[in-house]
Amino acid sequence: MSKRAAPAKTALPTAERLALVQEVLASKKVEDILSLDLRSLGYLLCDYFVIGTAESDRQAQAAVDGILTRLKEVEGPLDSYRVEGYEVGQWILLDLGDIIVHVQQPEVRRYYRLEELWGDAKQYPYA
Structure with a gap:
């Protein structure tokens, strides 16, 4: 009796992926x-x-690990993502393709003020 391969999972639509990232x-x-x-x-x-x-x-680091773990559960193996700054942890950038996640410590966030740099973008605080 042969084993069937598990069905391939696909990437979530961007809106669902965004909600997942915010929730994690x-x-x-x-x-x-x-x-x-x-x-x-x-x-x-x-x-x-x-x-x-x-x-x-x-x-x-735990936040980024949590995002990657949850996406892997939902989407399957993750091939196309990049993580930078993980070892130091002051500013970790997680590039998921359609979404780029920036997890920053307070002093880094105050210094770089990405929300001001991209001030023309629509901003949605997570509640």
């Missing part, structure tokens, strides 16, 4: 979660930025 960040106690809709700006690298504040490198 909130579950990891990341604060001040803000989504920036970059589509109207003609920004071609992604549709959304999601920015959140973590109080420590471990919290930032």
Whole structure:
């Protein structure tokens, strides 16, 4: 008797993926979660930025790990993502293709002020 391969999972639509990212960040106690809709700006690298504040490198790492774990459960193996800054944890960037997640410690977020840099984008705080 042969085993059947598990059905391939597919990527979530961007809106569902965005909600998943926000929910995982909130579950990891990341604060001040803000989504920036970059589509109207003609920004071609992604549709959304999601920015959140973590109080420590471990919290930032746990948040990114949580996103990757949850996406893997829902979408299957993740091939096309990049993580930068994970080892230090001051600012971890997770590039999911359609969404780029920035988990920053408070002093980094205050210094770089991404929400001001991309101030023309529609902003959606997570409630």
